[in-house]
Structures are given as C-alpha cells and as structure tokens.
Amino acid sequence: MIAGASIAAPSRWQEAVIDRVADQTPRVVSVFLRAPLARHEAGQHIDVKLTAPDGYSAQRSYSIASAPESSSIELAIERLDEGEVSPYFHEVAQPGDTIEVRGPIGGHFVWRTKDGGPVLLIAGGSGVAPLMAMVRHRTLAASSAEMLLAYSSRSWNDVIYRDELLDLAARDPGFRLVLTTTREARHRPDDLDRRLDAAALREIADRWGKTPRSVYVCGSTGFVEAVTIGLVANGMAPALIRTERFGSSA
Numbered sequence: 001m002i003a004g005a006s007i008a009a010p011s012r013w014q015e016a017v018i019d020r021v022a023d024q025t026p027r028v029v030s031v032f033l034r035a036p037l038a039r040h041e042a043g044q045h046i047d048v049k050l051t052a053p054d055g056y057s058a059q060r061s062y063s064i065a066s067a068p069e070s071s072s073i074e075l076a077i078e079r080l081d082e083g084e085v086s087p088y089f090h091e092v093a094q095p096g097d098t099i100e101v102r103g104p105i106g107g108h109f110v111w112r113t114k115d116g117g118p119v120l121l122i123a124g125g126s127g128v129a130p131l132m133a134m135v136r137h138r139t140l141a142a143s144s145a146e147m148l149l150a151y152s153s154r155s156w157n158d159v160i161y162r163d164e165l166l167d168l169a170a171r172d173p174g175f176r177l178v179l180t181t182t183r184e185a186r187h188r189p190d191d192l193d194r195r196l197d198a199a200a201l202r203e204i205a206d207r208w209g210k211t212p213r214s215v216y217v218c219g220s221t222g223f224v225e226a227v228t229i230g231l232v233a234n235g236m237a238p239a240l241i242r243t244e245r246f247g248s249s250a
Helices: 086-091 125-140 162-171 198-208 221-233
Strands: 014-025 028-034 045-051 057-063 073-078 098-105 119-124 147-153 175-181 214-219 241-246
Touching: 028 086, 045 073, 057 073, 057 125, 073 086, 073 125, 119 125, 119 198, 119 221, 125 147, 125 162, 125 175, 125 214, 125 221, 125 241, 147 198, 162 175, 175 198, 198 221, 214 221, 221 241
Parallel strands: 119 147, 119 214, 147 175, 214 241
Antiparallel strands: 014 028, 014 098, 028 073, 045 057, 045 098
8 A cells, every 4th residue: 555755636436347366475466457547657556445335435545566558457465454455355356346446646656768767666565566567667668777676575475576576687687686585584695684774775786886867665664764764874865766655545
C-alpha cells in the first residue's frame, strides 16, 4: 500500500476483472487485472475498493508493478494479517471476480525513458513494485539508460520477482542488481547481508561507478528515511531523490 508524495486527482471508480492471482513469495501475491483505465506511467499507483454485501467498503492504494506497455495491471500485494483488503486477494479472489479501481494516480514518483539515466532504484520489501514497473519499462522500451536496483529483503525467499530480476541482470549489462538480506547470509558474492545504511549505499555506489541522474526510493517509512539520510550523508543532492512510502490511501 502506497501513499504518493504528489498525487493527481483520482478518476472515477470503474470495474476491474481479476485475470489471475500468482504467488510471488510466502507473503506476496501478484494480482493481474483488466480495467478500462488510461495507460499508466512507471511509478504510478491505483486505488482499490472492496465492498461487502452489507455495504461496508474498504479501500487501499497499490503501486502498479507492470510496465506501461503491458496489457494488464499487475499489483504486488503483501498479506497483512490485520488488514481489511489484502487477505481477500490471498484467500478469496478468483479469476473472473470483479473489484472497483480508480487511477492511475501520481505524477512525482514516475520514470519515463526520456528522463534518461543513470538511474538508481532502492527498494525495501514490497516497495519494489513501482520500481519493477520502471525496470520493465526500460527493458520493453529498449532504453539505453543505465539502471541499478538495490533491493533489501529479510531473506532470499522474500525477494519479490527474484528470478525475473536475476535473469535480467545476467543478460543485460545496462542493468545492475544488488540484493541485500537482513536476516540471513548473502547468496551471491556481490550482494550484501546487512541493512542499507550510509556505508552500504556508499559501497554499492563505488562498485557501480556511475553518478545517478535520479534516485527513486520506495519502502516503509523507516526504510525510506534511513536510506534518504544515508544518500545525503554520502553527498547525494536531495533534489535528485524521489521517495514513496508505505501508508494508507490518501
């Protein structure tokens, strides 16, 4: 669930059909939707509303993980045990079910191929979703912008889109991937097994050897604040950093 730093006025509610639900990690599923929405930009999100038979409704905002070029909208939804919305997608949702959506929303936390690179992406947990849209958009649009994704998860099995990211990093020299796990040892020599503090961010930047034209950070409030402080401590100009934090729908 994401609350944007700069949010465009939401559109009206429209009906979306669930195409399929696919497991990503033990706590995250990908939900693929068909909806009559305008084409989104990489980094935007949509609002989702569920309504019970008694009329009670709950809504949340979810970042779009699919590229703008995709024919469906993909959401990466983490199960929150006390949540009102996420358990539905993990336990109840079936292909053909309908829900209400509106969007796309957000104009600040977006990356377009014309923005160029190098681009530094930093994700914590399910905060990888809007950054995944940027990674996929770069690939499908055949952009030459260099991009590095530093992605922090608790464990190797908690890395959302792990196989897709590893495959892309192996075949595309313009895309670099650093996975850092905070609760178990690293799985690859160039990965890390600690939190993304200033020292870790400096190590990643020194290895990459590029000066980012823009930086996108997405994750929990605590994660985003810690990473932003670390980036600025390493000399990154605050104006280059765009952030998106976990939170409820605006």
